[in-house]
Each structure stands twice: as C-alpha cells, then as structure tokens.
Amino acid sequence: AALVAREPLDPFLHVRLADAQAAVGRADDARASVQKALTMRPEAAEIRRAARALAPPLPLDAYRVDGAAVIRAFEAKGRRYAAPAVVVLDRTVERVFPDGAQMTLTHEIVRVQSKNAIDHWAEVEVPVGADVLTLRTHKPDGTTREPEEITGKETISAANVAIGDYIEWETLET
DSSP states (O other): OHHHHHOTTOHHHHHHHHHHHHHTTOHHHHHHHHHHHHHHOTTOHHHHHHHHHHOOOOTTGGGOOOHHHHHHHHHHHTOOOOSSEEEEEEEEEEEEOTTSOEEEEEEEEEEEOSHHHHHHHSEEEOOTTOEEEEEEEEOTTSOEEOOBOOTTOSEEEOSSOOTTOEEEEEEEEO
16 A cells, blocks of 8 residues: 555556455455556556456446347347358447557357358457457357367367357457
8 A cells, every 4th residue: 555655656556455455355445446557557458357356347348248138139030041150249349548558349249050160160269468258159048158278279169069059259459
C-alpha cells in the first residue's frame, strides 16, 4: 500500500497490492485495486489475468454474448443448410484506448455438418498472444466439452467433435 501511495500511476503495483489484499481475505479491496490497474493499462496481459482471477469486469466484457443462447436461437429458427458447416456467429469488437492500445474481441460459433467440416473446424488457431476466453464443443443434448491443449502444438483441438456439434471459440487480442 505504501508503494502504491508513492507510485500511484504504476498499474503493476496495484496488481501486487491486489495480490496482498486477496491473500488476507480483503477480496473487495483486491477487486478495486485490480480495477484501477485495468483502467490504467487494459492491454497488459498480466493485469487482465489478475482481473479474471478476481472477477471485476474486463474492458470488453459488455460486448460479449452468450454462445449457448446464440445456438438456442439458431436452433429455434429451424433452418437447415446443405453445407459442410454453418457459421452461426462471426463477431469482432475492437476498441482503441486513449493511449493508442487496441483490444480485439473475436467470437465465432460453427455448426459442423460433415466429416470434412470436422477436419477443418475442429483445429482452432489461436492468434499469437491472444487470451482464450471460451473454447468448447456444444453437443446436441446441451452438454459441452472443453479441449485439451497439447504443448508445442500450434492449434487447439476442439474436444469430441461429431457431426451436428457446434464449436465455439472466443479470443481477446491486444
């Protein structure tokens, strides 16, 4: 706290203070400290990781959508397409901050309808340096499967993908 008082414009000191506050059970104070750091440097990955751990809103959280709700709305329409895959959601939100930092939120959902589509879509390429916010397979019964990352592999394999499943991924780049 003394360091933050002496250097109030250093966002990384606010994160260190939040760590100390969380360690002694002061979760509300820790969230407030991380929120201050986020306000100063929303593009810093270390600050966003601390924010996700303490659950204050991230800079683009207001623009996120519920993937399961998007899938339910698509299913409710009852439309069928004679294609190997159907892109159900392809959404990008970009924000430029006053200091010139840019943040991009990308959210995609694809329904796979053939073996070729599984081969194509089940390997998700995550941009270098991007944070993965969501990556899962939605099954027709409403359950989801999370992927397993394999060290050294450039893509992430969606889990247990079958014809009729939806693959959803959401990333945040700065």
